[in-house]
Every structure is written in structure tokens, then in C-alpha cells.
Amino acid sequence: MSQLILFNKPYGVLCQFTDQEGRPTLADYIRKPGIYAAGRLDFDSEGLLLLTDDGQLQHQIAHPANKLPKVYWAQVEGEVSEEALSRLRQGVELKDGRTAPARARSLEAPELWPRVPPIRERKSIPTSWIELTITEGRNRQVRRMTAAVGHPTLRLVRRAIGNWTLDGIAPGEHRSEEVFLPRSTPAKQKPRSARGHHPDRKSAAGARRARKTPPRGPRR
Structure with a gap:
């Protein structure tokens, strides 16, 4: 175990x-x-x-x-539109290439512990939450994905990995x-001698030589 x-x-x-x-x-x-x-x-x-x-x-x-799925809850700047979610679902173009399609949906603010220190908030800009499920593991991928669709991440919580x-x-x-x-069990191998030769190799070689050697005539 x-x-x-x-x-x-x-x-x-x-x-x-x-x-x-x-x-x-x-x-x-x-x-x-x-x-x-x-x-x-x-x-x-x-x-x-x-x-x-x-x-x-x-x-x-x-x-x-x-490709073990990882579920993230992200608090982002702004009100997330269906268009932004659709782009996340299709895959987003980043500097290191396009991401694989993700599962993305809007999320009601979850009941979480307070973050210490708290996130920065601006009264003029609302925040919202999304749930994003990815199977890749690029550096700071979720943050880069949300920023690419116009919603920088303020707080990021990984909710699940697989089950x-x-x-x-x-x-x-x-x-x-x-x-x-x-x-995994390794495949069984035929036994070999201490020198690493197959035990039947010598007898097999002798049989081949016997087939190639013509019979000798009677001695004179």
C-alpha cells in the first residue's frame, strides 16, 4: 500500500x-x-x-x-461573460502555445476561509468566480488563461485532483x-548461464556444424 x-x-x-x-x-x-x-x-x-x-x-x-483533471476555483476581475467562458472551453493561445480545451463555468461565490492577506479589491471593478478544469500542468496556467480572456485572477484555489x-x-x-x-510483473525470461550465454546455444551450434561437415570415408 x-x-x-x-x-x-x-x-x-x-x-x-x-x-x-x-x-x-x-x-x-x-x-x-x-x-x-x-x-x-x-x-x-x-x-x-x-x-x-x-x-x-x-x-x-x-x-x-x-491527463489527470484538476479543478480550480478562480476569483477574477470583472463580470465573466459567456463569450469568455467559451474561449476557455475552446483553448486559449498563450506564449507557449495553445492550451487544451478546458471545462469552464460561472460559479457562485463559494464559502471559503478568509485569505491572509486578503485580495486587492477596487470598488470600481466587480469580481466574479469561475470553475476551471484542466488536464495540463503548465506554469501558472490558470492565471494566464483567465488573463488571456480579459479577467485577471485575484485568488486561486485548487479544489480537486482526479477523485x-x-x-x-x-x-x-x-x-x-x-x-x-x-x-507490473516483468515478463519471464529463459535462464542464462553465468557467462550470459543461452544454455542451449552450445548444443545448437554443434548441431549446425554437424550438418555442414561431410561424412568422412574409410581410412586407408
Whole structure:
């Protein structure tokens, strides 16, 4: 069984266990040896971070090729239009290429813990919330996507990764689970001798020589 930790990362915490500048890290909240983050979450983002003691599980969660869906709640500037949501669903052109199509919808302001420090707000510009589900893992991707459709992100919370969610986990708290991960069985190989030769190779070579050598006549 592999150990999996679901951690609700607060704002302003690095997704690493050490920092030479003395900033808050995972070590301030999780004191279990041999645990590593499966993926990352930006310093200024909050929400679900998965950690595990199993390298294979870490790879399955974090590698972009596995396309594990990640759900984000983003508080953005302005009133989000259906046109902006449609652009997010189709994929947005960024400096590092076009994003894959995302699931995007408007969201009523969720009941979340207060952020410390609070977001900057301007009385002349309203804010709204969207839920965005992506399967990629580009650097600061959600923030860049919302900015590309005219709605810069003010607060970003990762709600879910695959089937794992933040339910019941307060900021700075974590919950442990055990995950069964089937191991692949290597294919059986024929036994080889100590020198790495096939045990039947010598006899097979002898049989070939016997077929090529003409029979000898009687001695005179």
C-alpha cells in the first residue's frame, strides 16, 4: 500500500520542504519522512496538494501525459461573460502555445476561509468566480488563461485532483489515505548461464556444424 497525503496548502507556502530565505514551507505543516509532493501549487495559490511516499504513484498523479483533471476555483476581475467562458472551453493561445480545451463555468461565490492577506479589491471593478478544469500542468496556467480572456485572477484555489478533493480539510491541515497501486510483473525470461550465454546455444551450434561437415570415408 502506498501512503497519500491530501494537504490544503495555505496562501504563501512553498511546495518544498526547505527554503534558504526562511519562507513558509511544507515542513511547517507536514512532519513525515520520505514524503514528496506529486506536482506543484504556486506560492500565491491555495488548495489541494497531494504528497506520497511512492515514486510510481507520484508519477501517475503529476505527469502531464496521464491527463489527470484538476479543478480550480478562480476569483477574477470583472463580470465573466459567456463569450469568455467559451474561449476557455475552446483553448486559449498563450506564449507557449495553445492550451487544451478546458471545462469552464460561472460559479457562485463559494464559502471559503478568509485569505491572509486578503485580495486587492477596487470598488470600481466587480469580481466574479469561475470553475476551471484542466488536464495540463503548465506554469501558472490558470492565471494566464483567465488573463488571456480579459479577467485577471485575484485568488486561486485548487479544489480537486482526479477523485481527490478538499472536502473536510481546513487550510494548513492534511489527511492521510492508503492507496493500492498494482505493480507490473516483468515478463519471464529463459535462464542464462553465468557467462550470459543461452544454455542451449552450445548444443545448437554443434548441431549446425554437424550438418555442414561431410561424412568422412574409410581410412586407408
